[in-house]
Structures are given as structure tokens and as C-alpha cells.
Amino acid sequence: MSSKDKIKVLYIDDEQNNLVSFKASFRFDYNVYIANNTDEAINHLRQNPDISVILSDQKMPDKTGVEFFEEIRKEFPNPVRILITGYADIESVINAINRGHVFRYIKKPWSEEDIRSSIDQAHKFYITTALLAIKNEELQKAYNELDKFAYSATHDMRGPILSVLGIIDLSKNTDDVAEIKSMLDMMENAMLRLDNYIQNLHDYYSIRRGEVEIEDIQFADLSKEVCDIYEVTSKMNNVKFDYIVNQTETFRSDDVSLKIILNNLLSNAFKYQQKSKADKLVNLNIEVIKGQAIIAVKDNGIGIHENNIGQIFNMFFRATNEEVGSGFGLYNVKDALGKLNGKIDVQSKPGEGTTFIVTIPSK
Amino acid sequence: MNTPLNFIVVDDSKLDCFIAEKIIKNTGRSETVNAFQQATDALVYIKTLPVTTTQTVVFVDIQMPVMNGFEFVEAFENLPEAIRQGYSIYMLSSSINENDIAKVKGYSSVKQFLNKPLTNNAISVVLEHFN
Numbered sequence: 361m362s363s364k365d366k367i368k369v370l371y372i373d374d375e376q377n378n379l380v381s382f383k384a385s386f387r388f389d390y391n392v393y394i395a396n397n398t399d400e401a402i403n404h405l406r407q408n409p410d411i412s413v414i415l416s417d418q419k420m421p422d423k424t425g426v427e428f429f430e431e432i433r434k435e436f437p438n439p440v441r442i443l444i445t446g447y448a449d450i451e452s453v454i455n456a457i458n459r460g461h462v463f464r465y466i467k468k469p470w471s472e473e474d475i476r477s478s479i480d481q482a483h484k485f486y487i488t489t490a491l492l493a494i495k496n497e498e499l500q501k502a503y504n505e506l507d508k509f510a511y512s513a514t515h516d517m518r519g520p521i522l523s524v525l526g527i528i529d530l531s532k533n534t535d536d537v538a539e540i541k542s543m544l545d546m547m548e549n550a551m552l553r554l555d556n557y558i559q560n561l562h563d564y565y566s567i568r569r570g571e572v573e574i575e576d577i578q579f580a581d582l583s584k585e586v587c588d589i590y591e592v593t594s595k596m597n598n599v600k601f602d603y604i605v606n607q608t609e610t611f612r613s614d615d616v617s618l619k620i621i622l623n624n625l626l627s628n629a630f631k632y633q634q635k636s637k638a639d640k641l642v643n644l645n646i647e648v649i650k651g652q653a654i655i656a657v658k659d660n661g662i663g664i665h666e667n668n669i670g671q672i673f674n675m676f677f678r679a680t681n682e683e684v685g686s687g688f689g690l691y692n693v694k695d696a697l698g699k700l701n702g703k704i705d706v707q708s709k710p711g712e713g714t715t716f717i718v719t720i721p722s723k
Numbered sequence: 724m725n726t727p728l729n730f731i732v733v734d735d736s737k738l739d740c741f742i743a744e745k746i747i748k749n750t751g752r753s754e755t756v757n758a759f760q761q762a763t764d765a766l767v768y769i770k771t772l773p774v775t776t777t778q779t780v781v782f783v784d785i786q787m788p789v790m791n792g793f794e795f796v797e798a799f800e801n802l803p804e805a806i807r808q809g810y811s812i813y814m815l816s817s818s819i820n821e822n823d824i825a826k827v828k829g830y831s832s833v834k835q836f837l838n839k840p841l842t843n844n845a846i847s848v849v850l851e852h853f854n
Binding site: 511514515518519522523525526527529530533546549550678679680681687 | 735739741742745760817841
């Protein structure tokens with residue numbers, strides 16, 4: 361076992377001899393930290409947040425082991441606490457155990473086996489508790505998203521359907537062909553909106569549940585595939601579109617996640633333009649340098665108000681109703697970046713435009 | 724004789740505004756119909772409009788970006804009484820969320836919660852209160 365994988369144990373005792381002999385006995389099995397007073401012990405804990413087991417002598421001059429455990433419990437709730445004590449203190453030990461300050465006690469004089477089995481069990485307990493806390497947090501997050509999802513599903517999925525039903529109802533009362541045709545256009549738009557929502561939903565689940573598949577990425581090919589679609593949008597909406605890819609080194613990442621990121625950022629850049637502006641533009645710049653891909657998507661569109669910038673990555677948040685959006689896009693971008701250990705920065709000014717800069721390390 | 728009414732529609736969906744406008748015009752009761760895709764714009768309109776004796780019926784969607792239906796109603800309830808008394812608010816939603824429906828009942832200025840889409844039947848029931 362390398363020292364990195366060893367269980368980190370802190371032992372606190374006012375008698376220097378005990379500390380020395382403890383370290384001598386266990387330094388091969390554990391990563392041992394020793395302290396001969398409580399201040400020193402707290403220092404160790406602050407510097408090594410992954411210490412999983414603390415053993416403390418009960419009888420110390422400045423405070424008892426139980427008092428020490430009580431005191432540090434708030435700041436360091438995770439390490440498992442073991443008390444070492446003689447028979448004389450049995451009352452305080454029982455108290456401490458009952459009040460939950462101490463996981464186990466070892467009686468003096470200790471045997472190596474006692475210590476070893478206690479540390480191993482304490483560490484197991486530590487791991488289980490820590491895992492449980494992580495799982496609980498994940499579960500809570502999943503529940504929250506499910507709530508939000510159920511709420512949005514009725515709005516974003518039912519919304520377009522109800523609109524179309526409304527139009528159908530109206531069209532029954534008219535014989536004007538031109539009017540019916542314009543109603544058909546409206547129905548088409550509503551269905552496109554629903555389809556877009558469902559595609560975003562699909563992206564969401566491919567990021568969420570899908571495994572990341574790491575492969576060599578040629579950004580020239582990947583961006584061509586994505587950008588071909590936007591060349592059409594560019595012509596249709598009269599938005600100048602340039603993209604530059606600069607990749608001279610190998611880059612390894614997940615193709616699907618990268619496409620979701622690019623697609624959403626470009627789609628937003630084209631969507632949130634200032635309609636009346638003459639020189640509308642979208643720039644994409646991809647650079648792979650020193651094991652990192654830096655993707656910059658820049659537009660001179662409507663921009664984002666500074667009050668909203670903090671919220672744009674939240675699920676279902678929408679900063680504007682200028683355009684149709686699901687409130688899913690940037691959330692998916694952030695989720696995908698989480699899987700690739702990437703990060704995203706935004707610079708934006710209302711009326712001037714927005715630049716998203718994504719940095720992703722090669723895997 | 725049915726008195727004419729003013730109508731305001733607040734919905735971020737252009738399509739739903741269109742539907743509501745059509746349905747309203749079909750009733751033959753509308754003196755004016757104004758649709759807003761931004762709740763903030765509707766609020767400005769209400770604030771700046773001279774007070775008339777004609778009652779105004781407002782249909783407002785719940786889920787909208789920037790200012791949602793609830794926020795709109797809260798802002799409306801802060802307007803002076805002289806303005807407010809000319810308005811009757813109905814909240815519309817595609818939501819089947821119980822919380823939303825319960826929340827609507829908490830606003831004294833909101834007359835009723837209506838399901839989307841607005842239909843000829845639903846609006847004629849609403850307008851019975853304005854004879």
C-alpha cells in the first residue's frame with residue numbers, strides 16, 4: 361500500500377513516550393499523525409481533512425479526551441473518535457459513548473491488536489458514513505431535479521399541445537383558407553418547439569445516464585459537422601458566421617458531450633441576436649493547447665443582464681422571452697462540462713453581445 | 724344588453740396570445756383587446772392608461788420568463804385602489820400543478836384559475852359575471 365492509500369490516523373497524548381511508541385508500532389500500516397496537545401491536534405486536522413480516525417488519551421493536563429472530542433465535533437464531524445483510557449475513568453467513558461462523542465474505547469495498557477482492529481473498524485465506519493453522505497446528497501439533487509422536471513413537463517410539453525388544440529378549435533369556426541393556412545404555420549411552430557424540448561430532454565439524459573466514451577477528438581471534423589447546420593441558419597437569418605479551429609496536438613474527450621456543448625452555445629448565439637442590427641455575427645474559435653481545448657463562442661446579440669448571469673445555468677431558468685427556449689440548454693452545457701472536468705466563463709453586456717469561453721482538459 | 728369590456732392578454736407564447744385574442748373577439752363583447760408577451764409591458768400599460776368606467780378583464784399566464792404570472796399579480800396588487808377596481812384578473816396555465824392552483828387562491832385580486840387553452844365555452848362562463 362502506498363502512503364497515499366494508507367488510512368490517516370491522528371493520535372493525541374500528553375506523554376511523549378506514548379506518542380513515540382505508537383508511531384513506531386503503526387507507521388507501516390497507517391499514516392500516523394501525532395500531537396501532544398489539543399492545539400497541535402487541531403492543526404493536524406485542519407491541514408489534513410482526510411484524517412479518518414482520531415485516537416485520544418483521556419487524561420491530559422489541559423482537557424480530557426472526552427472534552428477534546430466534544431469540542432472538535434462541530435468543526436470536524438467526519439473523523440471517527442476512539443478514546444484510550446484506564447479503568448478509573450469508566451464513568452466518563454460510558455457517558456461519552458452514550459452521547460455519541462466516541463465510537464469505541466481502548467483500555468490501557470493497549471495491545472497492538474486492540475488498536476489495529478479498532479482503527480480498521482473505525483475506518484470502515486468512516487467510509488460507509490462518508491459514502492452515505494455523498495449518496496444522500498446525490499439523491500437529494502436527483503429529487504430536486506425530478507420535482508423541477510415534473511413541473512416543467514406540464515408546461516413545456518403540454519403547453520404546445522394545448523396551443524395546437526386551441527388553434528384546431530378556432531379553425532373549426534372559419535372557412536377562410538388564408539386564415540387556416542396561417543393557423544397551420546402556428547401549429548407547425550408549436551410542434552417544432554415541442555420537438556426541440558424533447559431533443560433537449562434527450563441530451564439531458566444522454567449526459568446524465570450515458571457513460572463518457574473517451575476517444576481522440578479531431579475538432580476540425582467535429583466542428584464541421586456541427587457548423588454545417590449553422591451555416592444554413594447563418595444564411596437564413598443574415599448572421600455572419602466564422603469559425604476557426606487550431607489543433608496541432610492530440611485531444612481526448614467524449615464526442616457526444618462536446619457536440620452538446622457546441623450545439624447549445626451556437627444555437628443560443630444565433631438565437632439571441634438583435635433582429636434590427638445590420639452586422640449580426642457569431643464567431644467560434646477552438647484552440648487546443650497544452651492539453652486543453654479552449655472553445656470561445658462570441659456573438660454581438662442582445663446580451664445578458666448582469667442580474668441574470670448567475671442564474672443562466674440553472675435548469676429551466678430563462679432570462680428573456682425574446683425567443684423560444686426550453687431553459688434546458690445551458691444547464692445541459694454545464695452538466696456535460698461537469699463530466700469532462702471542464703469549466704465555462706461568460707462575459708456579457710446587454711445590447712453588445714455575449715462571449716462564452718469553455719475550457720476542457722484532455723482526458 | 725351586454726356591456727362592452729376591455730381585454731388584456733398576458734402570455735409569453737405568441738400563439739396563445741393569438742388564440743386568446745380570437746376567442747375574445749368571437750364573444751362580441753370586446754371594445755379593445757391588447758395582448759402582451761411581457762408581463763412588465765402589460766403592467767406599464769395598466770399604469771399609464773387613463774381610468775375609464777369600462778371594466779377590463781385580464782387573462783394572465785402563470786409560467787413566463789422574466790416576470791411570471793404570480794409576480795405580475797403581486798405588482799398589480801401594489802397599484803392604487805383607483806386603478807385596481809377597474810380590473811378582473813383570471814390566471815391561465817397549462818400546469819396541472821396543485822401548488823400553482825392553490826397559490827392562485829391566495830391572491831384576492833385573482834377571480835379564478837382557468838385551464839389552457841382558453842375556449843369559447845370557458846370564456847362565456849367567465850363573461851356571465853359581467854352582465
